[in-house]
Amino acid sequence: MPRTRTPYSQNRVGPGGRIRRRMPRDRPTDDSMESTVTNHTDPPTAVVEMRGISITFPGVKALDDVDFRMFPGEVHSLMGENGAGKSTLIKALTGVYGIDAGTITLAGDQVSFSGPAQAQAAGISTVYQEVHLLPNLSVAENIMLGREPRRFGSIDWRAMRRRSAQLLAGLNLDIDPGSLLGDHSLAVQQLIAIARAIDVQAKVLILDEPTSSLDTDEVAELFRVIRSLKEQGVAILFVSHFLDQVYEICDRLTVLRNGKLVGEYLTEELLRIDLVQKMIGKELTTLDDLEQRARSVVVDESDAANFVTAARLGRRGAINPADLPIAVGEVVGLAGLLGSGRTELARLLGGIDRADSGELTIRGKATKLRTPRQAISHRIAFSSENRRDEGIVGDLTVRDNIVLALQADRGWFRPIPKKRRDELTQSYIQALHIRPGNPDALVRNLSGGNQQKVLLARWLAIAPGLLILDEPTRGIDIGAKAEIQKLVFNLAENGMSVLFISAELEEVLRLSHRVVVLRDRHVVADLENDGLTVDALLALIADGSVEADDTDAASGTNGDRVAVLGASDASETSDHLTIDNVPGGRR
């Protein structure tokens, strides 16, 4: 999709405004950004100005000294990976959360909201990520609730229907305002929530992931409305993880990472690739000199050598149909932002979620995975990114945790003999250097890295053919990280297939024979890792020039994916992009 730039942004940041100074404080953030921002001129007054906002939840600093501003007649986007603090910042602005430190200024007055009602009264209108409407009431009521037109103390139902019909017509939504909200699809409900928000004549309109359930036409409609509101001088905060949409509609971006401010930028001056780097936290460095290990890539064979072949495997709302062949002994890395579908795809392969389209072939046999147990019996092990909730059992010992999957696979009526359990545990403790090396230690008392190793041991114990590792190195110390990476490499050398997911692109590159890139729930590229660079991957993750959409899906060829890189600045890698040298890449 071409980047359309609306004329407003140029007008806004025209030469008329005063030179804006960066926030006075020095921030330990990307240096590249400082220069980007200081040169701008801004419209004179911000309608919202949040300064030094900090919010602490038990155990977590959700926001740490964050500044944020919004200008009238401008669409502003908050960008960041999950956990960056976007939703928290929004909830601080809308009075849902109280702030621990900092000030919020609305149209020049310092405010402190004790609830959403106050924020609404002050002119801040919000559409939340999840639809927060009432399925038991009519559409009209959902739009007008709390400010119903009244006559003689009674709600004037007719005026209410009329007004909401107008609003719906303004959104080109042809539904009966008297119908129950719960009878409409999620997308329509989302639009109704927006209708509610724009009825308030708000100064500030906050749209948190408003497009996640809308189709292209509905998004276009929404953008039309946003643009007209913008012309009326409303300040709009638009949060979306669809980069295309952000670049289409937004004038200004604020990037957060791990609860901290990375910076504020004008959309037109920030390349997508830079944006993604700032979100992920990777500098555009001179390439991390990875010790390029000699790789014996399994290139040539047919499907038979593939341990798993996914063909157009997909699940509605999670991941669009994707092809993913994994050869025996191959490490395939999945790269993409959070929400790009990387975990979702892995979950399909691990039998955690059921695919609703496509085929899965395991060792040459078409198979349907319905439960993780089936996956295990096919020797597919899935190690979740959510180590605490979906991985370890904290109150069991190291030994119990290690034998868990093997025991489950054998069935509960064939207990593993105690001696065998001890041997198994002992050997994994030694092989993986689990510390403390005490089989009777409770796993919750182990460090993150050692917990991860216990998990690995659990899955290795079932002798998997395919090991799916979702963020195995997140939140663990460097030493353990290196050990796990080495282990993955050794396992692959011994013929185990590994699907490796990590937010750290260097890690993905270091370990993978092949890298599959996902964006917006599509597989956008499937590349041989031969001279691939972090920059090239970032370009792929960021760039919107590829539409691996349904037309592509219909044609059934993967060839068009190659177009991706041609358009980007990573053309030096384009010769590796032919899909033909990827095992099983073409059916």
Next chain:
Amino acid sequence: MTNLLEAPQQPKLPAGPGTPSTRRLGATIRNLMTSPKYGPVIVTAVLFIAVFVIGGVRYRGFFSGQVFLNLLVDNSYLIVLAVGMTFVILTGGIDLSVGAVVALSGMIAASLLQTGWSPSVVIPLILVLTSVLGLLVGLMIHVFKVQPFIATLAAMFLARGLCYMVSQSSISITDPVFVSLAQTRIPLGGILSITPSVIIALVVVAIAVWVLHATRFGRTVYAIGAGEQSGLLMGLPVARTKVLVYVISGFCSGLAGVLFTFYTLSGYPLTAIGTELDAIAAVVIGGTLLTGGYGFVLGSVLGVLVLGVIQTIITFEGTLSSWWTRIFIGALLLVFIILQKVLTARRR
């Protein structure tokens, strides 16, 4: 696609003219029946009519206006209770204290009238006291986030205990105003008549219908039932409304207590045990979802009438013990809850 379009012009043509509209009607009916909003109420209405007709066929003299009016006369206090309970259940709460509060207000009325207080003071006083009790319960639920079940259970024990504080035995009421209110029959032409209690109950119902359907407060009650968090994020006065429904329920219990004393002309600490469950049953049978959000006051009135008509049938049957009422109510409640589940589940 084309097949579908041509279908009505097939040999079945004779039935043609009616078919599309019948089909549309059928769809409308199916839509209504499976709607969580209207379905259960319609079922209750049909049930009430069916039971009434069955009674009319089986028993001589059953199918008369006065039998119907007696349903209102005998259950006016329960109607008022059910109205208050409807507010509470619509928000997703529950009020177990209403039966005990009925007994308490009866006791207060009887003992104060005995000592010579004027009814014009006693009745307002009772209404204020029970409203305050409701307010305390509401605050307990809202401020301390106590489960409504527990908070109102505590209020129930408190009110019941207070009954015994007033007196351990029955106090009869001889106050001329109460006696005349108890005995007055308002003729409705012919041999039909009702009592002042019925008028009061119907006024309460009318006000409740208006409040729930035409005021912001009423709509907020529905909003809370569907999602307190959503209501909060929409900027609705959730806290105030949540407390207020318990005040309303308290007020209704007090009023129901007064109506009950018109009916019995005495105060007795053991009266109305289990009445809160009758009220809940009436509300649920009337189509209000226990989880809140869906339901109508008129449905609850219908629920009371269904309970009443079952009782009447058992009286007419003569040979059945009055405990059969309970068994029927229990079975009915079960059927209704399952029905609500089925109807709303098919929807989605």
